[in-house]
Amino acid sequence: MQKTALVPYAHLPRAHHDLHVLTSTVDVFGAAHWLLAERAPQRGGDLLPFDALVVSVDPDGTVGLTELSAVRARWPHLDRLPDGGFVVAASRARRDEDRHQVQVFDVLGRETSSFSVGDAVEHLMVDEAGQIWVGHFDENPAGIRRWSAAGRLTWTSDDAGIPGLLDCYALNVSGTGAWACPYTDFPLVAIRPDRADRAVRVWSNRVRGAHAVAVHGGLVAFYGGYGEEKDRLALGRVTETSVEPTGTGLLTLPDGRAPGRRRVVARGSRIYVQAEPFTAWGVFDLSF
Incomplete structure (x- = not known):
């Protein structure tokens, strides 16, 4: 099976x-961020709240x-x-602690607001307009929702006609819209809430279990799956x-190894992957 290696993208500076x-992420403008603390959280005994450091690499x-x-x-x-x-x-x-589930911090690291978006958050991603997209896993039937940074619900997948939306396996937020590939039917879904017509489009898809999706023009890439x-x-x-399949292969780390955790x-068009110990991001770009 053909292998495609990730391209090195961003590294956490060694000083940290x-x-x-x-946790760590890559934002809508391509900057990588790491949320760091003195120690790992412990189940049932942590004293909250705590101070943290965000290290950003543009x-x-x-x-x-940002502290x-x-x-x-x-x-x-x-x-x-x-x-x-930051969110x-x-x-x-x-x-x-429900009212503090989501915390919004200003550029100086001070909390400016907090609110709840509901249990079972699988994905949380901010778009170019500052809207917060949340995809839920199957313990919350809310599906996919969009919130303002002030905690106002601005879009919901309720009545959007997305088939089999029980778990938001894959969510891709770019520009001011999103792509999704949800369990159980795994359709490819385009979401453009600000469009007057066809705010949601759905394509049937035979690829099952993907946890990431990238789109470029008429091309699409699904990453991940079940078991092997x-x-x-x-x-x-x-x-x-x-979505008509055109090929299947394996995505590896830059050195050819499997990512593991x-x-x-x-x-x-991009899928970013970060393997343990979670200090480096690699990227696959469908547009190349």
């Missing part, structure tokens, strides 16, 4: 390797540091807002009603 990586290599005060998320998601602030969110909505297909890279072409973020 002594801190624990709570596409030109510029490094920025966040009083972070409350034990198992966090992270993304940067267009104004330079940190807990994947689970604990009853006693966890490193699968499946390529296809978008027709009027369906990994984080994955999809943005437009």
Whole structure:
């Protein structure tokens, strides 16, 4: 099977390797971010809140540091807002901390607002307009929703006609819209809430279990799958009603190894992959 190697993209500066990586992401503008703390969170005994450090590496290599005060998320998601602030969110909505599930911080690391988006957060991604997209896993039937940074619900997949949306396996946020590939039917879904017509389009798809999707023009790439297909890279072409397969291979680390435990973020034509110890991002770009 043909192998495609990720291209090295961004690295956590070595000066910060002594801190624990709570989470990491690549934002809509291509900057990589790491949320760091003195130690890893412990189940049932952590004293919250805690202070954290965000290390940012912009596409030109510029490094920025932002100290966040009083972070409350034990198992966090992270993304940067267009104004330079950050969003940190807990994947689970604990009853006693529900109103603090999502915290919004300004450029100086000060909390400016907090709100809840509901339990079972699989993906949290900010778009170019500062809207916060949330994809839920199957313990929350909310599916896919979009929120303002002030906590106002601005779009929901309810009544959007997305078939079999029980778990948002794959979510790709770029520009001001999103692509998704949800369980159980795994259609390719384009979401453009600000369009007056055809805000949601759906294509049938035969690739099952992908955890990331990238789109460029009429081309699409699905990454991941079940069991032995966890490193699968499946390529296809978008027709009027369906995605037609054009090839299947494996996506590897830059040195050819399988990623093992990994984080994955999809943005437009790109799929970013970060393998343990989570200090480096590699990228596959469908547009190349």
